[in-house]
Amino acid sequence: MLxxxxxxxxxxxxVAVDHVSLKLEAGHVYAMLGPNGSGKTTWMKMAAGLIKPTSGQILYEERPVGVESRRHIAYMSTEPYFYNWMTIRDVGRYYEDFFEDFSMERYKELIGRMELREDMKTRTLSSGMMAKLKIAVTLARDAKVYMLDEPFNGIDLLARDEIRTCILQFASEDKILLLSSHLVEExxxxxxxxxxxxxxxxxxxVDLETMRTxxxxxxxxxxxxIYGHEEVTSNV
Amino acid sequence: MFKLMKYEFRKTQATKLILLAIIAIAEIAFLIGLYGNYDMTAGLSIVALVFLSFLGVFVVGLESITILHRDMNTRQSYMLFMTPNSSYKILGAKVLECGLSILLAGAFVFALGALDITLAVAREQGLNSLWEMIQNFLSHITINGRQLEIDAPILAATFLNILTSWIMTIVSAYLAVVISAALLNGKKFNGLISFVLFLLLNWGAAKLLGLIPDTMSSVATLLVYVAVELVLSAIMYVVTAEIMERKLSV
Amino acid sequence: MQFDPMRPIWLQVMGEIETSIVTGVRAPGEKLPGGRDLAMLYGINPNTAARVYQELEKAGLCETRRGMGTFVTGDAQRITELRIELARQAVQEFMVKIDSLGVSKEEAVKMISEME
Incomplete structure (x- = not known):
């Protein structure tokens, strides 16, 4: 539980995140929604241990997040972050070096499904390809929590279906999936x-099926x- | 830890290769001078080699500091801080990689120097002028105002002292960079404050080293320096890692 | 499959499967995809997919055999009933539409009988 x-x-x-208390439970896929600048990314980065809270706590399995929780929480940021000398193969090796739950086999399979090649240099990838690479390398981990910040950003319509399928493939009863997106319909x-x-x-x-019913x-x-009276600039 | 160091090395490898290439050019010039009987060329390239080894150590340290800065202040930081490694390990890998690089570079330059001298001895006629050049150069180096006497223990102690004092300088720069990124982030004069802090730390360390009595032999004095520098480095390392662990947001 | 996001998604997927059973696309006794596969097939949440099977089972349209998976019911009687249920639903929807157009039931029946 996160x-x-x-x-x-x-x-x-x-104040980017303001006294937010919430519990994420295993076995659910959460959509974290809100216009840009509403605090979604900051919340996720605190859960990933990249940003330290000003006050309050963020706990994974009852303990404050930190080095230990990073073993189980796979975070994908919106921005690209790989070293510029890396090829797609190097990115996989890096994850393999640092994450016990990373599977090179699964990575290779995902890379193929995303129509990427291992010898491609990350520096020269288009934004769409970079987005796919980030998803592939994150989902190649067999983590307990996946936090994907804007997974559909920069990805064309056809590839979105593939990504949705990949995400669903790795959702299960003992895992938490947290997805943020301003592409609400997706x-x-x-x-x-x-x-x-x-x-x-x-x-x-809210529970979505309950709300629909x-x-x-x-x-x-x-x-x-909820956001109607705000200027809807993010719902592109 | 080894894996982190591997990637730290990967980040600095280009610079190190360039340095190596330049040293190779100087070495080739020396060999040409030696075997072509161009005394001037041989002498100058030896000076260049000595100069380059000092420059190399300086550049390696400087690059390590700029990389740390980038690793805290750009997106690249996620690469380190998303991994399940503590700040102690992340920082430790940087210090070790940097120290090890300098140590290896030192050993390499030393071996190269030994080789060159052997070669020069083998070609007797080159020996005299070369030896003069070396002595001339060394006479400009003094420790605590004393003329340097050349013998093996002194050379080893000096080398060790260069290594540790430079590591101390680098660790103090790390501390300044981390304070700037973790505590002063977004504040005015952030860069300036951390630079002044760096100068203060080094001034303080120099003052402390100045307190060491100068009554022992050169080698003993140097070894005390080494010990003090190592202790100071360790203290600053712990402080830096603690700040990272508690306060750093990337 | 395109969903109407305002109606429960499990209901829509269930409707799809019911139709495929009645039309024979899925034969009686045929094995249905596992929960995860169903989720991936339709691009839906795994909990929603699980709900679909729960509801189908509750309606007597499929049965889960421990360790083997979920199967379309072999009960021909039940499938016939389902056909009638679905037809009723279709008629009901039709009636609502016809009514909103101001056409009476009798007129509508006449129209149907005149259709080729």
């Missing part, structure tokens, strides 16, 4: 729970209800 308690992060006078069927974050606050967590509305509808 849990944040009154988690807060401010950068100078800007996540309707994949996620079963939605976390709405608004200006750093947790707005609500009881209110007859989609995740996108709820998104519009």
């Amino acid at each position: 849990e944040s308690r009154e988690l807060t992060k401010s950068f100078g006078s800007v 996540m309707e069927a994949v996620a079963d729970r939605a976390i709405f974050i608004k200006q750093g606050h947790l707005e609500e967590i 009881e209110y007859g509305i989609s995740m996108a509808d709820r998104y519009r209800q």
Whole structure:
């Protein structure tokens, strides 16, 4: 279980995440939603141990995240981060060197499915290819938690289906999947729970099928209800 | 730890290869001078080789500091900090890789020097002028105001001292970079403050070393220096890693 | 498959499978894909996929055999009933549409009988 308690992060006078308390349970795929700048990325980076909270706590299996939790939490950031001398093969070897749960076999298979080649240099990849590489290398880990920040960004329509399939392939009862995206429609069927974050606050967590049954509305509808009066610039 | 060091080496490998290439050119010039009886060329290239080995140590250290800066302040930082390695290990790999590089480079230059001298001895006629050049060069190096006497223990101790004092300098730069990235991030004059901090740390260390009485033999004094520098490096290393572990957001 | 995101997705996938059973695309006694495969096939959440099988089972349209997977029911009677249920649903939807157009039931029946 991944849990944040009154988690807060401010950068100078800007409060990016504001007293967010939430629990993510194994066996669910969560869609983390909110316009750009609402705090999704900062929350994820704190869960990945890359950013230290200003106050509050973030716990994995009841213990503060850190070196140990990184063994079990696979995080994919929006931005590319590989060393510029790396080829796609080198990226795999790097993960193999540092993550016990990484499978080179699975990586090679995913790379093939994403139509990438191992000898490609990361420096020369297009943004779409880079996005696929990040997903492939992250999903090649057999982690307990996957946090994918904007997995559909920069990826064309056809490849999105492939990525959705890959994500679903690795979802299971003992795993937590957390996906953030401003492409809300892409996540309707994949996620079963939605976390709405608004200006750093947790707005609500809903069970999507329950919401559809009881209110007859989609995740996108709820998104519009919550953020409708804000300027919708992110819903491209 | 070894894996982290491997990647630290990979980051610096280009610079190291360039340095090696330049040293190779100087060595070739020396050999041409030696066997072609161009005394001037041989002499100058020996000076160049000595100069290059010092420059090399300097460049390796400087690069290590800029890489740390990049590893804290750019996206590249995720590569290190997403892995299940503690800050102690991440930083330790950097210090060790850097120290080891300098040590190996030193050993390499020393071996090269020994080889060159042997070659020069073998070609007797080259020997006299070369020896003069070396002595001339060494007479400009003094330790604590004393003329350097050349013997093996002194050379070894001097070499060790260069290594440890340079490691101490690098670790103090690490501390300054980490303080800048973890504690002063986004604040005004961040870069300046950390640079001043770096100068202060080194000034403090120099003051401390200055307190060591100068009554022992040169070798003993140098070894005390080495010990003090190692202790200071260790303290700064721990402080740096603690700050990273507790405060650093990348 | 394109879903209507305003209606429960398990219901829509269930409808698809029911139709495939009635039309014979999935034969009686045929093995259905496992939960994960169903999820990947339709691009849906695994919990949603599990729900689909739960509901199909509850409706007597498939049975799960321990360690072997989920199978379409072999009960021909039940499939016939399903055919009628689905036909009723279709008629009901048709009626709603016809009604909204202001056409009476009698007129509609007449129209149907006149159709080729």
